[in-house]
Amino acid sequence: MAGPSTAERGTRGTSPSGPPPRLLTARRALRLPGRRTLVMIAVAVTLLGAGAVWLLYGSSWLRSERVTVAGTAVLTPEEVRDAAAVPLDTPLVAVDIGAIEHRLHERLPRIAKVDVSRSWPHTISLDVTERKPEAIVEEGGKFREVDADGVRFATDTKRPKGVPLLEMEQDRSPSSRHFGATRLRREAVRVVTQLPAKVRADTRSVRVRSYDSITLELTGGRTIAWGSGERGEAKAKTLIALMKAQPRADHFDVSAPSAPAVSRS
Helix, strand or coil: CCCCCHHHHHHCCCCCCCCCHHHHHHHHHCCCCCHHHHHHHHHHHHHHHHHHHHHHHHCCCCECCEEEEECCCCCCHHHHHHHHCCCCCCEHHHCCHHHHHHHHHHHCCCEEEEEEEEECCCEEEEEEEECCCCEEEEECCEEEEECCCCCEEEEECCCCCCCCEEEECCCCCHHHHHHHHHHHHHHHHHHHHHCCHHHHHHEEEEEEEECCEEEEEEHHHCEEEEECCCCHHHHHHHHHHHHHHCCCCCEEECCCCCCCEEECC
C-alpha cells in the first residue's frame, strides 16, 4: 500500500487556512460600534448639550445678581455701579462685558482702566484703575486735572493741594508749532513725573514755552530750568547734587545735565 505523498506529508498537522485566533480577536476589538449604539450616543450628546444651554440661559442658578467694585479711590463704588449699568437678573453668560467697559470709560473719564469679569455663579466684578493727577490746568476759573498721559479728566472748583499748576505760555518758535499744545502738555507732565519726590512736593507750577523750554517754580521763589523731558533721570540726579552743594541757591539750570548751572538773585 502506497504511503502519503510528499505534499500530503507537508500539510499534515497544520491549521486550516485563515487568520490566527489572536488576529481575529484584535479585529473584533477594532470593530466600529453598531448603528444602535451610535444613535444612543448621539441622543446622549444632544441631551447634555440641551442641558448645558438650559443651565446657562434658562435656569435661575447662573444669573447676574450682584456687582462688586474694587480699586476706587476718589470715585465711590456706587458711582461705578451706576455708570456700569450692569443688567441684573439676566443669564450671567449673556452679560456684555465689552459694553460695560465702554459705558464706564465714557461716563467716568477718571477711570484709566477697568477689568470686567464674571465671578460664577452670580457676580459681575469691576476692578478699576483711576487716573492720577500729575498737574492741573486752570480754565475759566476752574481747574482741570491732567494725568501722566496728558489727558484732562476731571474738573475742580478749587485748586487741589500738592499738584503743580501747568502754565502754557507757548512762543512762536518752530518747536511750538510743530508739537502743538497737546504734545507740549504731555511733555510738561512727563517732566513732573521725573522730578525727585522732595522737589516734586515743592513744585508749585510748570511753565511751558516750547518743547525744550520747560521751567519749574518751587516754593521759596526758587526756579529750575529743566529744558525738555529728555534725559530726565540724569537731570534729576544732577539737580539733587546741586541742591545739596548750594542749598541757598534760588535758580538751578539742568537743561544740559553735563554742564549744569546755579545762581542766586
